[in-house]
Amino acid sequence: GQQLNQSPQSMFIQEGEDVSMNCTSSSIFNTWLWYKQDPGEGPVLLIALYKAGELTSNGRLTAQFGITRKDSFLNISASIPSDVGIYFCAGQNSGGSNYKLTFGKGTLLTVNP
């Protein structure tokens, strides 16, 4: 089946620094999604990308849908302590399995004040 490689697995940064994480896939997706999950909570959708090459921002977050449709990145600028959490990328396709999300393994972000 499809697999997503998400990197890095974890990051330790100082408050105010920028962060970048990415996902690559062995096959194409029609949609890329980025979620953040706090401990004991469900994943919260940060950004959804629908078109190859699309670059979308949500406040300090910026994400891009790769031209090949096999990759995506998420950047966080000027990190703050509440950015701490696990970030997951997820890919989705249309068609018979259009309801399935394929998740990356997550990036654990720690921000030191």
Added chain:
Amino acid sequence: DTEVTQTPKHLVMGMTNKKSLKCEQHMGHRAMYWYKQKAKKPPELMFVYSYEKLSINESVPSRFSPECPNSSLLNLHLHALQPEDSALYLCASSQDRTANNYYGYTFGSGTRLTVV
């Protein structure tokens, strides 16, 4: 209302118990999902309901039994679980993928299940 509500938030059950997890959404989403998540791992899909019909069962053991009474409700009935079934169980919903205003899945906060 833009939320998926799950109850209970925490559940401890014995291996011979029968319990149910509940999920509710009022966003008019016609697809609803159950996911299982172990600590520091991504969610794993269990079941998908589309228009109140079971459309995907990811080879889940029969001790987990889903039910979709109507378009707003999703239940997961649990019976004779094992300790390794302890996990965070997440419910999610989404619009039809072809909808113009599709925004991906909305997840609930989950039920933290402990099987003793």
